Amino acid sequence: MDSIFGSFGDLVATRPIEHLGCQDLSFGGQLQPPLKVVEDGGASGCGGKIWTAGELLCEYILEKSPGNELLGASLPKGGHISKVLELGSGTGVVGLCVSLLAQQHHLSTDTHISITDIGGLVPLMQSNIDVNDVNGNTNATELLWGEPLFKEYRDIDLVLAADCVYLEEAFPLLERTLLDLTDQEDSQPIVLMAYRRRRKADRKFFQRIKHNFDVIEVSDFSRHSQYLKLRTHLFQLVRTHVHKQ
């Protein structure tokens, strides 16, 4: 069978090559050392550059992680995050921001981050792990939406996704993966999804997932209104019904 990327590749508009090279991102001095992100301008797929929704999610996580607890400012009391999974990571920007933050907070031994995407992006994600020297707590792997999940992804504390809602054919696949990641009745992961609105059809994704998730707009962060002008939103998805299969 053709892989989904074989059949969908030509549906993704070709982007001009831009964002080539390595960016140094400290997010206003919050990350020291700054995050380094190698971009290939889209040569290995649309994820080969940093997207606005990815920047939003990094900023949110940094703002909500004062002291030395990851997302400490928005976690329920006593909550703690040790396993993080990013879907559709592209360059890995969001997951790597978490990796560096964990290192900065001396939480590296306790926090594990998996950055995932289609196979073609694994080498770029791995370069970005190497260039930030976070091999100790971060790994890059292929995770194709809609495919059965590996066992190690069954008890995740935090699921991150930035700019993953853009290809209508992939909506049921992304939904399937989100359902699989949240199908336990106790200890649900926190699911944060940054989303840039582009097409009316995106609405269909949110209509679909509303059968099983509350989609809560998150607005309590500094640059919320600036991101709204870029049609970029942050949602928390909270699973409402768990149907064991």
Ligand SMILES: C[S@@+](CC[C@H](N)C(=O)[O-])C[C@H]1O[C@@H](n2cnc3c(N)ncnc32)[C@H](O)[C@@H]1O
């Ligand atoms: C617009 S990019 C966003 C990249 C990154 N999250 C960011 O914000 O910079 C969307 C990402 O989703 C990935 N993606 C699309 N369909 C996928 C699928 N079916 N399974 C896994 N990843 C997929 C793409 O390869 C791409 O890296």
